[in-house]
Amino acid sequence: MSDQPIEPAASTRRSWLVALPLLGFTVLAGLFWLRLGADTTRIPSALIGRPAPQVTLPALPGLSRDGAAVPGLNPAAFKGKVSVVNVWASWCVPCHDEAPLLMDLAKDPRIQLVGINYKDAADNARRFLGRYGNPFALVGVDGNGRGGIEWGVYGVPETFVVGRDGAIAYKLVGPVTPENIDKVLKAQIDKALAAGS
Numbered sequence: 001m002s003d004q005p006i007e008p009a010a011s012t013r014r015s016w017l018v019a020l021p022l023l024g025f026t027v028l029a030g031l032f033w034l035r036l037g038a039d040t041t042r043i044p045s046a047l048i049g050r051p052a053p054q055v056t057l058p059a060l061p062g063l064s065r066d067g068a069a070v071p072g073l074n075p076a077a078f079k080g081k082v083s084v085v086n087v088w089a090s091w092c093v094p095c096h097d098e099a100p101l102l103m104d105l106a107k108d109p110r111i112q113l114v115g116i117n118y119k120d121a122a123d124n125a126r127r128f129l130g131r132y133g134n135p136f137a138l139v140g141v142d143g144n145g146r147g148g149i150e151w152g153v154y155g156v157p158e159t160f161v162v163g164r165d166g167a168i169a170y171k172l173v174g175p176v177t178p179e180n181i182d183k184v185l186k187a188q189i190d191k192a193l194a195a196g197s
Helices: 008-036 093-105 122-132 146-151 181-195
Strands: 082-088 111-118 138-142 158-162 168-173
Touching: 082 093, 082 146, 082 181, 093 111, 093 122, 093 181, 111 146, 122 138, 138 146, 158 181, 168 181
Parallel strands: 082 111, 111 138
Antiparallel strands: 082 158, 158 168
């Protein structure tokens, strides 16, 4: 056996080899952070410009509006209309905050609001709409989340603008807020309305 001490150069080299994977991960994480930033609303959607998913979702049982049952989601409902599709749930805290803004948006006769109730209990969803009001002309129930997958949903809430041609024109990741409703969402709705004129 040799009692020779380990040379400092060899020890330093091993330290760098051990730290190299951590350094590589840190560099990659930094690049992703700079590219996307902390703003999740900038996550791109591969569905922009493509037809809205051909997903049929059943109606929320027992939901009515103006005395008539609110129908579920049928992809044919997008043709010829500019639609705002909001993916929401009663358990989603930001959905409670955006509900009054959606009620105001529903007053615009140029558009139809469509709701996708995501992985929610029917009683809770009806209570939610009873509390805040129902802005939706159609409400499709996505109990198992498969519809959300087809729509490319990252999380709840998300809002899409669908043009008269049935193609997705815009996607807002995160809640509708007083800060983004006029500058972002309504601007995208106006663009979709102008495109279909």
